[in-house]
Amino acid sequence: xxxxxxxxxxxxxxxxxxxxxxxxxxxxxxxxxxxxxxxxxxxxxxxxxxxxxxxxxxxxxxxxxxxxxxxxxxxxxxxxxxxxxxxxxxxxxxxxxxxxxxxxxxxxxxxxxxxxxxxxxxxxxxxxxxxxxxxxxxxxxxxxxxxxxxxxxxxxxxxxxxxxxxxxxxxxxxxxxxxxxxxxxxxxxxxxxxxxxxxxxxxxxxxxxxxxxxxxx
Amino acid sequence: xxxxxxxxxxxxxxxxxxxxxxxxxxxxxxxxxxxxxxxxxxxxxxxxxxxxxxxxxxxxxxxxxxxxxxxxxxxxxxxxxxxxxxxxxxxxxxxxxxxxxxxxxxxxxxxxxxxxxxxxxxxxxxxxxxxxxxxxxxxxxxxxxxxxxxxxxxxxxxxxxxxxxxxxxxxxxxxxxxxxxxxxxxxxxxxxxxxxxxxxxxxxxxxxxxxxxxxxxxxxxxxxxxxxxxxxxxxxxxxxxxxxxxxxxxxxxxxxxxxxxxxxxxxxxxxxxxxxxxxxxxxxxxxxxxxxxxxxxxxxxxxxxxxxxxxxxxxxxxxxxxxxxxxxxxxxxxxxxxxxxxxxxxxxxxxxxxxxxxxxxxxxxxxxxxxxxxxx
Numbered sequence: 001x002x003x004x005x006x007x008x009x010x011x012x013x014x015x016x017x018x019x020x021x022x023x024x025x026x027x028x029x030x031x032x033x034x035x036x037x038x039x040x041x042x043x044x045x046x047x048x049x050x051x052x053x054x055x056x057x058x059x060x061x062x063x064x065x066x067x068x069x070x071x072x073x074x075x076x077x078x079x080x081x082x083x084x085x086x087x088x089x090x091x092x093x094x095x096x097x098x099x100x101x102x103x104x105x106x107x108x109x110x111x112x113x114x115x116x117x118x119x120x121x122x123x124x125x126x127x128x129x130x131x132x133x134x135x136x137x138x139x140x141x142x143x144x145x146x147x148x149x150x151x152x153x154x155x156x157x158x159x160x161x162x163x164x165x166x167x168x169x170x171x172x173x174x175x176x177x178x179x180x181x182x183x184x185x186x187x188x189x190x191x192x193x194x195x196x197x198x199x200x201x202x203x204x205x206x207x208x209x210x211x212x213x214x215x216x217x
Numbered sequence: 218x219x220x221x222x223x224x225x226x227x228x229x230x231x232x233x234x235x236x237x238x239x240x241x242x243x244x245x246x247x248x249x250x251x252x253x254x255x256x257x258x259x260x261x262x263x264x265x266x267x268x269x270x271x272x273x274x275x276x277x278x279x280x281x282x283x284x285x286x287x288x289x290x291x292x293x294x295x296x297x298x299x300x301x302x303x304x305x306x307x308x309x310x311x312x313x314x315x316x317x318x319x320x321x322x323x324x325x326x327x328x329x330x331x332x333x334x335x336x337x338x339x340x341x342x343x344x345x346x347x348x349x350x351x352x353x354x355x356x357x358x359x360x361x362x363x364x365x366x367x368x369x370x371x372x373x374x375x376x377x378x379x380x381x382x383x384x385x386x387x388x389x390x391x392x393x394x395x396x397x398x399x400x401x402x403x404x405x406x407x408x409x410x411x412x413x414x415x416x417x418x419x420x421x422x423x424x425x426x427x428x429x430x431x432x433x434x435x436x437x438x439x440x441x442x443x444x445x446x447x448x449x450x451x452x453x454x455x456x457x458x459x460x461x462x463x464x465x466x467x468x469x470x471x472x473x474x475x476x477x478x479x480x481x482x483x484x485x486x487x488x489x490x491x492x493x494x495x496x497x498x499x500x501x502x503x504x505x506x507x508x509x510x511x512x513x514x515x516x517x518x519x520x521x522x523x524x525x526x527x528x529x530x531x532x533x534x535x536x537x538x539x540x541x542x543x544x545x546x547x548x549x550x551x552x553x554x555x556x557x558x559x560x561x562x563x564x565x566x567x568x569x570x571x572x573x574x575x576x577x578x579x580x581x582x583x584x585x586x587x588x589x590x591x592x593x
Contacts, residue, residue: 055558175555176569183536196550211393
């Protein structure tokens with residue numbers, strides 16, 4: 001039996017068409033997935049990360065005139081900053097009032113020495129562990145102090161907290177604890193411990209929520 | 218109806234009105250013809266003057282009038298369509314003018330802006346000039362309607378940036394400051410109480426969203442409970458994008474999944490496809506009090522939406538592309554929310570991924586959310 005030549009040509013043409021369409025489909029499929037050549041997101045992070053700062057964005061414009069101070073004692077992480085604090089304290093320097101030893105001020109008649117700091121109640125650890133002078137430096141009242149007696153300025157008060165709260169301090173230096181200021185872009189400026197926690201009563205309050213959700217049906 | 222018209226005719230009101238209408242529109246011949254035809258129809262006259270153009274067997278047809286000739290003229294399909302379209306257009310214009318007796322330049326400008334806005338393309342296909350033009354129209358329209366200015370940005374994604382988010386379950390106390398901040402920042406509909414973020418109150422000992430409460434209103438945190446926030450996780454493989462039939466939603470190169478509100482047809486496929494309940498639909502025209510509108514807007518972010526379109530969390534694209542943190546991160550007083558650049562090895566989010574035990578919701582789906590949970 002003889003097959004007519006035009007039928008052979010036709011079948012070849014059909015075959016070519018089929019192949020072409022298959023190749024085309026394959027190509028477009030690849031195009032669609034060309035963005036995600038990685039198997040997982042973490043793999044992508046590994047391959048595409050570039051040394052910091054890898055973006056032109058910066059928070060400098062959001063910072064306005066606030067002065068930032070480099071954080072000490074955070075060796076394992078890149079340099080980050082806290083805000084300047086002394087100028088933010090309303091009754092600073094402390095020596096404006098504390099111009100004589102504490103014992104003498106306490107002994108004096110109340111009329112001449114009206115009680116300051118009456119609103120401060122310490123609810124931080126217990127009285128056996130902490131009193132005012134655990135953190136405040138009696139000799140140099142404009143400074144704080146560590147347990148060893150080393151002086152620490154108010155800017156670096158996190159060093160005082162870190163003595164007991166070492167785990168929180170580690171998370172804070174890494175970025176898992178605390179709060180960033182002005183934005184995500186570099187440089188990294190964060191709240192100091194006392195910007196969120198009242199050092200005299202560091203626990204968080206129980207309060208009403210800021211918003212009521214409508215029920216979801 | 219007939220009696221009413223006859224009454225009006227008796228008082229000589231309708232005729233005057235019709236003639237006035239014909240004269241004032243500038244389409245005198247059509248207007249007169251219309252009035253004559255209406256006259257005969259409403260009047261119920263057996264032998265109207267001028268006569269009805271339809272030939273009648275009983276009444277001998279009168280000599281052809283101008284109207285008659287006009288009605289019997291042969292027209293081809295194309296010119297018929299043309300004149301119908303022109304008529305409709307003119308009629309629509311007339312109706313608008315008639316309905317807005319106080320129509321002034323501002324109103325016509327708003328109409329023109331709306332008209333031009335209607336024919337713009339998908340945001341991804343726009344050239345820079347077209348983007349600038351649509352922004353100009355949106356800003357101008359807002360200015361005309363509200364006597365106030367807004368700034369709409371079309372800032373593109375920065376190279377070398379991929380946004381990621383971490384949520385510290387140990388720190389969240391259910392204060393809902395994030396929700397409040399989000400609603401204000403993103404101009405969300407106050408009427409329906411729309412919110413991108415949900416805070417779920419769980420009993421300790423389980424994480425079951427079926428049994429969690431997300432409409433609580435009591436002092437928080439409650440003893441024996443913990444709180445988890447959910448919102449759009451900006452998946453690396455977003456199922457919502459795959460199902461959109463008109464490509465009105467897509468993933469930007471910095472990882473944010475966005476919606477073109479003017480291209481969305483409101484089919485809500487994306488809402489159904491999202492495994493995380495992250496997408497919201499505008500059932501009504503969104504209501505935002507004028508004094509609460511956030512004027513710093515982005516075309517793909519918090520610009521004012523309309524009825525019948527989808528919207529969602531965009532990690533506050535209008536803020537994050539300026540280097541700022543999203544409003545929820547900024548509002549959170551406890552520091553439970555951490556935001557940053559995943560491609561920056563020095564970022565906080567990368568430190569958390571490296572040093573904390575993190576998890577994501579429904580990880581087995583392969584959606585790869587860029588939103589991790591962790592505990593202290």
